[in-house]
Amino acid sequence: MSSPDNGTKVRNEGLVLGSVRGTPVILANSWFIIAAVTVLIFGPQLQGIFPTLGWGAYGIAFAYALLLLISVFLHELAHAVSAKLYGWTTHRIVLNLWGGHTEFDFSKASPGKALVVALAGPLANFALAALGYLFRWAFIDAGASTTVAMNVAVLLSNIFIWANLLLGLFNILPGSPLDGGRLVESIVWKATGSQEKGTIAAGWAGRVIVVLIVAGFLLVPYLRGRTPELTSSFIVVLLAGFLWMGASASIKGATIRLRLPQITAGSLAAPAVSASSQCSVAQLWTLRGEFPAAPIVLHGADGRPSGVVDEHALAHVPSQAAGLTPANSVARALSAGAYVPATAAGAELVQYLAQLPDTEYAVIDPQGRITGLLSQAKVVAAITGKPLR
Template sequence: MTETATPVRREGIPLGRIAGVPVVLAYSWFIIAAFTVIVFGPVLDRSNPALGASAYVVAFAYAVLLLISVLVHELAHALTARIYGWPTQKIVLNLWGGHTQFDSFTATPGRSVLVALAGPAANFVLAAGAWLVHDSDSLGSVAEMLMNIFMWSNFVLGVFNVLPGLPLDGGRLVESVVWKATGSQAKGTVAAGWGGRLIVVLLGYWFILRPLLAGDSPDFGNLMITILVAGFLWMGASAAIQQGTLRGRLHLVSAAGLSTPAVGLPATASVQDALRMGAPSSTAVVVCGGDGRPEGVVDPAALQSVPPAAAGTTPLTAVSYALAAGAYVPEWSKGQELLQFLSQLEGRDYAVVDHNGKVTGLLSQEAVLAAITGRRPRPDGHPQGRNR
């Protein structure tokens, strides 16, 4: 099959590799950089009138220092993960700070915690180093100001990231504790996700509701930062809850358990042969090529439309639709293994075969989606309504 090359949208500016790890600066980072300049520029100008217009340059320098802090944070994740053989695909620095993207790996509660906490630990080290330099009194006023900002931003970044809720690194500690106690990573992920939502509620109370109840107006800069951070945390926490819920249903995803009974017939068979096998009422029919591999599926409506007198002379291929190339799965496939396998295949239907290559069932994409989402398929094939 010939594939047409399609342009891939670049997610950002490649910054090269650090310790072999590709680093990408997402275009969205420039939004937070502009926000930093707009919000903190006037603050610096008021507190240091001698700076004048250069206050906005200092504010941008602060955004760059924060970017460096996040990069070191993510590198700590990546390099710690390397100790355990977790392959790092890339580091992306973006609007929300950044994230380290790993390829597939096998995690344990202990390793997950160590990799997660390596990031905040790196920020604490940077804060301590900045404190030592700042304490030396050898810096000029602007450099001293930036070093002070760098010190406090790393300290706050470290403290904030150890809070017990996903998507923060401290959420991995909650996840691992629940995982270790229950034996279920999925339950740990859901618990950590709810921890993240609780953090959002507490942030909203402390920075917005509390000042209002005291009769004060929240500072505009703090208000915007709180809304931005709370939105990021809520989305990440919700995604974690959804991910954990879906992962908890992976045991229900089984090729043998979700497929409907099916038989394989050669492409040379007729409609009459399919009717003899019980199609279309009780058994699906998969059309196999000369090498025995599944190539198509008989359409029940088309099969029934064939007049009885013509059933013996109508080829099976006339009432079938083609399967995508390689769209067949072993009947013992299940869980994450099955999902990864199906993600590499095209089409919506997949033949299920046994160890001998004999067709035993027909698996639909809708059945798999219904299993992992807990929703029943609608008549049109799309999931609906949660199972009770």
């Protein structure tokens, strides 16, 4: 990774297995949970099928988890390779509890390219399933041996084949956060010219898929008078929750991106008046009388904003001391550079504010004059669409 912060994030996310042409491959800590669950569920089952294996059955069950990990890794690697062919930056490949994900820079994306990169993963799984079948046919089915080792080899090859078929089929379902969601996104994106609208449509399609999965696996058996198996129900509920959160995150992120271009510092700021930080409280009182509702922003000798007058402190200075009390003593200090152009909008505005530790910022016009006061809370409310508290 290029920056220390990103490097720290990668290390904290899990075990770094290596990199593929500069893209870190991370085994998230959560993967060990699914590996343990796999061993605990399938180990006893294998002991029942092959009693002679003994505790070795748990080793075979762990091999299940490794085969699934390999399948997911190659799925994500296909995404990363196809993205690199288009010149996109790939930040990391993460293998985790729910499978994995690959982080890209989509700034160069188009509907067609995004769809190709998304479908590369499922196609890789279908290819792996085909290779697994050919391997079983050539090296296992052709043999006449019925030893325990051969039966275990058949079992593992079947697991590999079916795992990749299911991964491929599941991921082409047309809804976010699944790869098939890119199909919905690309169609709407192409029709409307807006990737964000496509992402929102794919997110809602993902929510519909979640409802259908839950209804199919849990509701339908109840309607037919059967009780769903507990372990399967637990897995379905967890999976549905993960998919719902992913779809909702897609909708929220795209909605925010749609709002960003309409958000400007000038439109969100409260109109303000300015005064020199060298003036007295008495002079501030005079200014307050002329502009009773406007915030007062102080500026230094260089004209740059330096503080915001605190109304409570301003009102409680004794009248006999007002002429000798400096304006700075009744103001909240602004850090150096805590001001934004009135024309700053969207991502540019967010970038400005992200570089500053303050919660309020002076707004300046093209001539450098202070025209308003902008609060961080108001910007966040405008971006998220939530009411300002």
